[in-house]
Amino acid sequence: MEGNSExxxxxxxxxxxxxxxxxxxxxxxxxxxGYQTVEAAxxxxxxxxxxxxxxxxxxxxxxxxxxxxxxVCEELRQDEFLQKVPVIMLTARGMAADxxxxxxxxxxxxxxxPFSPKELILRVQAILRRSGLTTDGSELDIGPFHFDIxxxxxxxxxxxxxxxxxxxxxxxxxxxxxxxxxxxxxxxREVWGYADTVRxxxxxxxxxxxxxxxxxxxDWIQTSRGFGYIFKKPITDSAVAx
Numbered sequence: 123m124e125g126n127s128e129x130x131x132x133x134x135x136x137x138x139x140x141x142x143x144x145x146x147x148x149x150x151x152x153x154x155x156g157y158q159t160v161e162a163a164x165x166x167x168x169x170x171x172x173x174x175x176x177x178x179x180x181x182x183x184x185x186x187x188x189x190x191x192x193x194v195c196e197e198l199r200q201d202e203f204l205q206k207v208p209v210i211m212l213t214a215r216g217m218a219a220d221x222x223x224x225x226x227x228x229x230x231x232x233x234x235x236p237f238s239p240k241e242l243i244l245r246v247q248a249i250l251r252r253s254g255l256t257t258d259g260s261e262l263d264i265g266p267f268h269f270d271i272x273x274x275x276x277x278x279x280x281x282x283x284x285x286x287x288x289x290x291x292x293x294x295x296x297x298x299x300x301x302x303x304x305x306x307x308x309x310x311r312e313v314w315g316y317a318d319t320v321r322x323x324x325x326x327x328x329x330x331x332x333x334x335x336x337x338x339x340x341d342w343i344q345t346s347r348g349f350g351y352i353f354k355k356p357i358t359d360s361a362v363a364x
Contacts, residue, residue, distance in 0.1 A: 132156065132157065132158045133157055133158065133178040133179070133250060134157070134158045134159070134160065134175060134177045134178050135152055135157050135158070135159050135160075135177055135178060135179045135180070135181060135246065136159070136160050136161070136162065136168065136171050136172055136175065136177040136179075136180045136181070136182075137149055137152070137159055137160070137161045137162070137181050138161070138162040138163075138164075138165070138167070138168035138171070138180065138181065138182045138183060138186065138191070138194070139163070139181070139182075139183040139186065139212060140163050140164055140183065140185070140186045140187055141183075142163075144183070144212075144235075145161050145163070147239060148181055148239070148242065149161065151239040151240075151242065151243055152243070152246070155243050155246070155247070157246070160175055160177065163186075164186050164187045164188035164189070165186045165187070165188045165189025165190055165191065165193060165194045166188040166189050167188070168180070168182065168186070168189075168191075168194050169189070169194060169197060169198075172198060172204055172207070173201070173203075173204070176203060176204065176207070177207060178207070178208075178250060179207065179208045179209075179210065179246060179249060179250060180198070180207060180208070180209045180210070181210050181212065181242070181246075182194060182195060182209050182210065182211055182212065182229070183211075183212040184211055184212065184213050184214070184224060185214065191211060191212075191224070192223055192224060192227050195209055195211070195224060195227040195228055195229050196227045196228070198228070199227065199228035199286060205228075205284070205286060206274065206286055206287035207287075208230045208231075208249045208250070208287065208288065209228065209229045209230055209231075210229070210230060210231045210232065210233060210242075210245055210246065210249065211224035211225075211229040211231070211232040211233070212232070212233055212234075212235055212237070213232050213233070213234055213235065214234070214235055222323075222327060225324060225327040225328065225331070226327065226330075226331055228286050228289075228331075230249055230286070230288045230314075231245055231249060231314065231324060232324075233245060247315075248314060248315030248316060249314070249315060251315050260272055262294070262297060262298065264297055264300055264353075265339075265342065265355055266278050266279045266339060267297060267339075267342075268280075269290075269294055269297065271294070274287060274290050275290075276290060276293065276294075278336065278337075278339055283335055283336070284335065285332070285335060288313065288314075288328065289328065289331065289332050289335070291312075291313050292309065292313050292328055292329070292332060293332055293343075293353075295309060295312055295313055296309075296343060296351055296352070296353035297353045299352075299353065300353055300354060301352070301353075301354045302352065303346045303349055303350050303351070303352045304350050304351055304352070304353075305349055305350040306325060306349070306350045306351075308350070309325055309350065309351070310324075310325060329343060329345075329351060341356035342354065342355065342356060344356070
């Protein structure tokens with residue numbers, strides 16, 4: 123089933139999974155929480171539905187016919203109209219490689235099957251709550267970085283960087299605390315909407331991905347081992363020698 127094309131103005135979530143019972147379970151629980159839904163039973167249908175409806179969030183299974191969830195996520199992140207839509211990946215329990223791969227393809231979060239419907243709803247609510255940016259200004263300039271907050275766009279030395287919404291929020295949070303360590307719990311709470319008790323490797327994977335996208339400027343994100351991250355100009359060998 124690919125859902126109804128006439129949707130009201132409430133937040134819309136695309137459920138992409140090839141198992142009918144999983145889609146029905148997710149649909150019922152999202153409906154009870156007040157969300158509208160559309161569905162797709164394979165990867166190609168998921169892309170069609172995403173392009174047709176531009177949902178507020180996508181729940182995306184990894185193992186699907188036609189096109190697997192990793193490929194779908196990758197294509198979403200390459201689409202200028204869909205690249206900032208949050209994605210929660212559904213992965214088989216114990217398949218850590220799938221979870222890491224999903225995050226590296228740009229997924230915002232993952233949940234292992236079998237999953238608790240309550241946990242899924244809490245993850246969905248947390249991600250949708252943090253979809254907006256809270257800031258005292260519309261721009262931030264630090265070193266080669268220019269943050270355009272309303273446009274959710276980062277430029278480095280005048281060249282636009284391709285970041286997802288979550289990656290932008292992560293980097294902006296660190297940059298807005300320039301020179302100060304931001305602890306892991308604060309990042310997970312402000313960017314993901316998680317409670318301080320959550321322990322996850324999601325943050326580390328996203329920091330790794332953002333560093334890769336920063337290229338020669340990756341060292342601006344520095345690790346405070348066992349505590350968190352700090353955004354500041356790296357000390358070069360020439361600076362030390364001088």
